[in-house]
Amino acid sequence: MTAIQLYDTTLRDGMQGEGMSLSAEEKLRVAHRLDALGVELIEAGFPSSNPKELELFELLSRETFAHAQIAAFGMTRRRDARAEDDAALRVLVDSFAPVCTIVGKTWSLHLEKVVKVDRDENLRMIEESVAFLVAEGKRVVYDAEHCFDGWHADRDYALRCLRAAAEAGAETVVPCDTNGAHLPGQIATAVADITAHLADTGVRIGIHCHDDAGVGVANSLAAVEAGATHVQGTMNGYGERCGNANLVSIVPNLQLKLGHDCIAPAQLATLTETAHYLDELLNRTPNADQPYIGKNAFAHKGGMHVAGVMADATTFEHMDPALVGNRRELLISELSGKGTVAARAEEAGIALDDAAARRVIERVKELEHRGYHYEAADGSFELLLRKESGEYEQLFTLESWRVIVEQRADGKVETEATIKIWVDGERYVRTGEGNGPVHALDNALRAVLSDTHPHLDDTGLVNFKVRILDETKGTEAVTRVLLDASDGHDVWGSIGVSENVIAASWDALVDSLEYATQAGRETAAPADAATERASS
Structure with missing residues (x-):
């Protein structure tokens, strides 16, 4: 089957989503992860749009990638200016990036309302910009913004825009569903027409979809079935508004369902890990219901x-x-x-x-x-x-626990927990202080248990959730506490239920520690896992 060129725009288009932000160093780590996944082209953004991007391109220029090539992003030349005199195009030329992706207009509405140029000038802007970059030794990907809107409004002019880029030397022309407004049948019809119209140029046809109608992945698949061999998208569908087409769903659909060659099977087997890595780096909770890679997918x-x-x-x-x-x-x-x-x-x-x-x-x-x-x-x-089964190993026997919370006149709150427990026939009384009852109880328990179970020093709380189960009873309601803990390698959940939220928390805490100390679990987390957690 056809080989599909994957183009990832997480570092540029994906970062336009609400709350999305990565440092230059973090973006560099993402680029290496995408390279390891087998992505062929990684769009890094505008080379000099801000200090962070400038730093990123400086970092990328010193890196070696096994598979991917870096693409710098920009726009066609300004109106009424020569391409060689356009400062933004000159930045692309001066960039180390071997690939330049430039976006241009296709839809008459934008020509009239945004760039305010006539149709012929827009065609010259496309043609001259592409030709200038190609003459300077760059591989050019041309993104035809709002192409499907333009194709439906004036098919002939949209095709002329794409042909102008192809005949000027672009290696790939990419119709973009920028507003995410179209459905798979519409995308397929347009892409089939575009593919046939540009067949004589030998140019590669791509697809760039957004998910505003909830069909970004379906539209991308429809485009490939209609002739596109270059697919743009973002990891986990990050992006502005409703996001971009999700490469995490697109890749296995293309490779496992449609038989196309995207990445090596060994690279595909790292898809879940890579997708979750991006979420963790961005401090986002992975979507448990995400197709293919979500915790609930199977x-x-x-x-x-x-x-x-x-x-x-x-x-x-x-x-x-x-x-x-x-x-x-x-x-x-x-x-x-x-x-x-x-x-x-x-x-x-x-x-x-x-x-x-x-x-x-x-x-x-x-x-x-x-x-x-x-x-x-x-x-x-x-x-x-x-x-x-009879394989349970009790960590300790409880005699009692007590928590005292004191709020002072100056507003400072202090929490103290005292536990009385028996371990191997010996009675221990320990007091711990902490930031709240659970923390104080945890500290008191660890004061006893860490000597005999040093592995507990590597474990810690990573999530804590409280839910009221019968709201009609108000403060007398039964409370459920869910606690997630990790040793830097595995994550496990524990639970407690009680009318008293501290009692429920205690039960969940004890289960968490007992699970960590069961036979076969008391080994330190791998060093690389701990390092990765710290660096993330």
């Missing part, structure tokens, strides 16, 4: 679904999740059957007979009726499995 909850998957994965999975670096998740809930429990036990290395599996199911049903939610608390569920 998650099964209903007992019948799990039974089907265990018999033959293709019954409820459209592909092997490992192909994109993801994995199957068997969610535990009151809907779970024995097969789900058995599979989770096997995954954790726990021997569980049929009788124990049935006890687990009944216990889960009972606890979820009281407000527990094991689907989001894998650590607590594994402890439940261990208790029913």
